[in-house]
Amino acid sequence: MYSIKLNQFEGPLDLLLDLIEKKKLSINDLSLASISDQYLEYLKQLENFPLEEVAGFVVIASTLILIKSKSLIPSLELTEEEEQSIGELEERLRQYQRVKELSLNIKKSFGKNPQFSRESFKGMEMGFIEPKKLTLNFIVSTIKEILNNLPKIEKLPEIAVKKIISLEEKINELTDRIKTKMELSFAEFSKSRNSGGKELKVEIIVSFLAMLELVKRGIIIVSQSEAFDNIRIKNKE
Amino acid sequence: MINLEKNIEALLFLKGESMTIKQLSKILKEPENNIESVIDSLQNNLSSRGIRLIKKEDSVMLTTSPESSEFTKELTKEEFDSELTKASLETLSIIAYKGPVSRSQIDYIRGVNSAFTVRNLLIRGLVERVINPKDNRGYFYKPSFQLLQYLGIQNIKDLPEYGEFDKKSEEFIKNVKSDEENINSNDSA
């Protein structure tokens, strides 16, 4: 079993790519479906992550759930938007993989044989050159400007929060759809008892619910910032 | 060596920092296209010497040759930091191979917020930022002369595999959705 160390990854794409590469898989929906459990397992450890990072991990989790649901229940129909988000995730992973390959070139030569520049007007002693138009007021106003421009501690971009809110809706909707499909699938299943698929499908439900729980956790973290109290999720069971 | 080439060499030597073709053209009272072709010749003439001409867009600069670095490293008093964290290496690679890129494009490729890392690269002088011409609240990030110096190359195109990001993904990244762009407006780096 492949084990994951907390904080080892830069972000969700880094984690996903690592899981895929460790299994020597290429980037496609099948391999994404096969590593989704490990990804969700990793999400369980996310509680201490900064809020914004959780958002990124959870958003990608929702796409993985779609992929996995689709691979297990082929009759599940995906909306155009959902198809797109799957395609987009695959494309982003390819991009990211490419960047990692290219970064090896940078790593190999960075700082090995540097080229140095010369100090500007080296050796020239100019003495004091009167700075034209410079007044004390100018310096004071520049300092005020610098003070105003010191970067503030980065706030959670609203957009990330919005994504979680829409994720909540999406998960609810998906739950309904999958439950319906599940019932249907079980009905189909009961007709062919010896297919050996029963345990697998129970596992789907369990892991799906477990996953929902994780997503909720993400949302609960969000709700701690007071503006979002209203999106706290109640237990639906 | 023709006089114009000598004069360009002398000016770049004195200035130390980079100069634009435009500045050279103004001081030397020669049309920019003359300057440009002579610069190519100078870069070529210097390619087997202890001094190199490095070029970035419309700016040029003289440096020591990478082959002499064993000795020049000893002489320089500059702080020389060749450490790169995983985050810095990734971000730097995106900027080197794809620059100019916006913060939101970098974030999108990496899947994480890169504000801190980008700021750190700016402070180290490995990348530079320019105002996004289409949106003057946002910035574009691109390689700096300092980056070329650290890599020991004369042009960014000399990077292995430069320009091999396929066209398809190129367009893909350009089409980063508008909500991703909104994140950028929070960018204070």
Added chain:
Amino acid sequence: MINLEKNIEALLFLKGESMTIKQLSKILKEPENNIESVIDSLQNNLSSRGIRLIKKEDSVMLTTSPESSEFTKELTKEEFDSELTKASLETLSIIAYKGPVSRSQIDYIRGVNSAFTVRNLLIRGLVERVINPKDNRGYFYKPSFQLLQYLGIQNIKDLPEYGEFDKKSEEFIKNVKSDEENINSNDSA
């Protein structure tokens, strides 16, 4: 051009001031008579270029060629007659308020690398550098006496916003540094 000649050219280019045969011999780990004969060759190779090698007793240095002086003078005049750029003004203000201050502190506050800007202020005599008492490889920068006199500043601490700037910039630098340490420890995991 043989390697030794390239290396000598690179070292002299970087140093800017004159170097003795002895110093070169020590850095390059070559006997002095080798250095001397290669210097003659380098001088010869440079005799028709924009950069020249001049020799005085046992010292050598690179300079711009006298034939280019019309333009090097023009460049110097332009450089120092011009007004301070926004970058220079920012850096100067930080040094005035916070000096003695290190380059990296200036970089943190401005969010970009200030190497060239600080150099520019130094040659204009607006700031001066002193050795960092805690670390003799580094420098601190402070406003020059003439600058304070020119601006009519008696005591830096009387400047408006002095306390505010001091407090906020210190806090900021401290935060950035601790963030950096956290990130680095994550990266090495």
